[in-house]
Amino acid sequence: MIALITLFVTGLITLFVAFTRKPLLVGIIATIGLIGGLFGLMYESRYGIRLFPDYHGLNFDTTAVMFSFICIIFTTLLVWTGFKPLTENENHAGDHIALMIFSLCGALIMTSFTDFFMFFLGLEILSIPVYVLAGMKKSDALSSEASLKYFLTGSFATGILLFGIAWIYGSTGSFDLLEIKNAILNSTHNSSLLYVGVLLVLASFLFKIGAVPYHFWSPDVYAGSPATIMGFMASVVKIAAFAAILRLFTDTFDSISGVWGPLVLGVSVLSMFVGNLSAIKQTRVRRLLAYSSIAHVGYALLAVVTFDSVETTTYHYNVYYYLLAYGLATIILITAENIINDESDDIENWVGIARKNPILGLFIIMAILSLAGVPPMMGFFGKYLIFSQAIYDYPYIVAIALLNSGIGIYYYLKLIVKVLRKPYEAPKFDKLIICSLQWIVLIISGVLLLIGGFLLLLF
């Protein structure tokens, strides 16, 4: 709760500080606030402080703190890496950063809610700023088109979600997750309308995380919105949505997992295939990242299905670890996108980056290897954790997932070859300008990606 309040106040201060027209000051205050929020979160969980003892709508338990933690870190990294594009227009510098922080507040609520009130508010606080941020480049028709597409699909998903919540409320008579859980457990014959409600809620979630068959918006939106915001959608929004899925489905609705489990499994397999197969023929970097993100959602959903109500935390941990690896790799690639800063976003512009700037090339290759799941990187351990857990229940699905990882490696390697290859003609970009903030982001994420796997040995 301390973290949430700190972040919200930081957002407000950032808004008003921006009137001084000093982007650097805005950035410093936002950074201080974000790091303050991080410490608030740790302090609160360490000493078990409850700011409002009478209020039970938000509960920062271990899972919530874990997920909130990486949400805050990723937002900080994204604010740093996108500092230049975010503050390009002095008049709106504060608005963009403040909107990201407000959206982060929504993400924190999504990780810690205990009733549907807070869940719904959190989802909306998370989504609405991102609709605006996607259209950040005001004069760019593509950016506003992405914004409209994201908005229309997002608000449609909200409608479906609310309809689902209404059915759940109708059949259990409560919005509180614990009461709903007990109502489902105690009733001998659950009405089919409860199942309809649960499935509608699930559908809206799949919309938000962009899983097949609700994925059609994500390549367009990712390709159209500014790179930093695309990174925000791919990391923070997805992490928050997965935290909420874990809380809702593996905790509240786990007694009716027979209803939603097979569906999530099917969606997981479909996402892997559609994501990986479509990614092969992409010629734009962000579209490729969007399709690969669909595939990664598929892997992470596999971890959601293979939960066990006796020992829930391990599975939470698997999803967490996987998303952490995915988010770090995405942030590195987003930083590279910001550095190259190319409007056409053509994959051919990545040719020869490693020759221009070997260290940047190294980081990019590390990120791609992690996404592909090659051993020393964190992404490999993430996949390993998920697959080794799933193999007891669904050996065939794991075989399919492994096949998909193989397809994935093909297009990731193609990208690596492009990065390493000598350019055909004189390259369009003469010099890659990397500012110090971007170096910090690259180093933090790169080092974490490298040592992340070995951190596993500690636990």
Added chain:
Amino acid sequence: MEGTLLNSGVSLQFYIILATIIFCIGVLGVMIRRNAIIILMCVELMLNAVNLLMVAFSNYHGKGDGQIFVFFIMVVAAAEATVGLSILVLLYRNRKTVDIGLFNKLKD
């Protein structure tokens, strides 16, 4: 009177059917209409169907929380409509149309 809402002679079943019909009209509108403003209106229609359903269930269960949820839905719907209209104005300035069939520059 079991199954009948407080202070009215109409049973819950009719509210459920009405809300579902309104919701389906909204969904259909989102699916088939090409004008972005009308799509926005259809989304609002969906939310209002949910409001009706919430109030009916709230009355049926004899609790007030469903009606409070409706307040939240209304406020969020207003915020969404505001953002949506702003995005539409932005897009209209860039493209001079609100027909979503023509917003296909990202598809290639």
Added chain:
Amino acid sequence: MLIYFNFASQFLGKDMSSTVDYIPVIIQAAVAVGFSLATVFLVPKLGPKLHSRKKDMNFECGLEPEGNARFPISIRYFVVAILFVLFDVEVIFFYPYAVNFNALQLNGLFAVLIFVGFFLTGFIYILKKGALEWDK
């Protein structure tokens, strides 16, 4: 459809409202629809028709019409309208507070003061951003 009736049958002992109760409603609806349809179709047939340039002109409160109505309006109107929608709807949160004013006591007052504080922050932001300035 079947699901609905199963669901409803859980709630319903039996259907208390019979068809007889709805007859006045049906009559009312029939009269309303009939009257409006009749006026729409009969009036043009019954009334005499006289055309002239002045008569066919758009009616504008008795004044001489000026220019075309379909010109683009200043974006300022739009901004103000949108801000109005936002601030207008927030007022519904005062309704439950006003109804339970006595029961909520001081805690409720503080909560509402914080709520109004956020409101004011937003309003100050709008003012400083210049969204309500007409001449710019």
